[in-house]
Amino acid sequence: MKNSTRETATCAGCGHSVTHHDALLGQSLSSGIADLVAAEHPGWTKSQPMCKDCINRYRADYVRKALEKDRGELSEIERQVVGSLEREEMIAADLNKEFDAKFTYGQRLADRVAAFGGSWSFIILFGGIIVAWVSLNGLALAGKPFDPFPFILLNLVLSCLAALQAPVIMMSQNRQEAKDRLQAENDYKTNLKAELEVRQLHDKLDHLLTHQMERLMEVQEIQMEMIRELGARGK
Numbered sequence: 001m002k003n004s005t006r007e008t009a010t011c012a013g014c015g016h017s018v019t020h021h022d023a024l025l026g027q028s029l030s031s032g033i034a035d036l037v038a039a040e041h042p043g044w045t046k047s048q049p050m051c052k053d054c055i056n057r058y059r060a061d062y063v064r065k066a067l068e069k070d071r072g073e074l075s076e077i078e079r080q081v082v083g084s085l086e087r088e089e090m091i092a093a094d095l096n097k098e099f100d101a102k103f104t105y106g107q108r109l110a111d112r113v114a115a116f117g118g119s120w121s122f123i124i125l126f127g128g129i130i131v132a133w134v135s136l137n138g139l140a141l142a143g144k145p146f147d148p149f150p151f152i153l154l155n156l157v158l159s160c161l162a163a164l165q166a167p168v169i170m171m172s173q174n175r176q177e178a179k180d181r182l183q184a185e186n187d188y189k190t191n192l193k194a195e196l197e198v199r200q201l202h203d204k205l206d207h208l209l210t211h212q213m214e215r216l217m218e219v220q221e222i223q224m225e226m227i228r229e230l231g232a233r234g235k
Contacts, residue, residue: 013037013054033062063196081192099179107175114172117165130154 008017036058037044064082103111116122133154137145147153 009049011049011051011054013041013050013058016051018049018051032066033058036061059200063200066199067196078192081189081196084189084193096179099182103175107171110168110171111175113165114169117169 010016011018033055034046037050060082064079067078067082133147134151137147137151138149
């Protein structure tokens with residue numbers, strides 16, 4: 001017996017030969033997408049098969065026009081989402097790994113310094129150093145202190161530390177803000193694609209329900225004709 005999945009058909013969109021397994025009939029398309037196909041191919045009927053690439057292209061065109069109708073001119077992010085729908089690509093990604101992989105050694109060092117400078121370990125360590133410094137110059141080395149009261153050298157060290165620590169913390173915060181922006185952009189892309197997929201799903205369900213109702217009406221008409229024929233024979 002010949003395997004039906006290997007039988008080929010001609011795509012009504014691109015004209016290429018495709019297997020029946022990789023082709024879909026126009027009856028499975030929603031009315032909006034079918035209208036786009038019919039506008040581009042006037043002789044097309046829903047009984048003709050189309051390859052998945054053409055169907056994805058028409059779906060992307062339908063989504064693009066729907067977005068342009070709702071929001072006007074599309075942004076670059078929205079164009080990327082429409083392109084992912086056409087190529088059936090995933091939008092969600094682990095941005096932490098991608099972002100961290102681009103870090104240089106200096107950026108990683110700045111993050112470690114900023115993380116240590118904002119911890120209790122740094123506060124306790126530096127507090128201990130200040131207490132030891134004051135104790136040595138005020139008590140243990142009262143005769144010959146290397147930094148007598150009012151501890152000018154200690155103030156200079158603290159000022160230098162603050163001057164170096166502030167830009168390091170700002171560097172770390174800038175990278176965190178950039179990561180947050182990428183995360184927010186990725187979340188927006190994911191939510192937009194999910195919304196468009198749900199919209200397409202609703203269109204497909206509406207089309208299937210309408211098609212099913214038409215079939216039921218046809219069956220009902222046939223049943224009514226059979227009932228009328230039986231009634232006429234009984235007379």
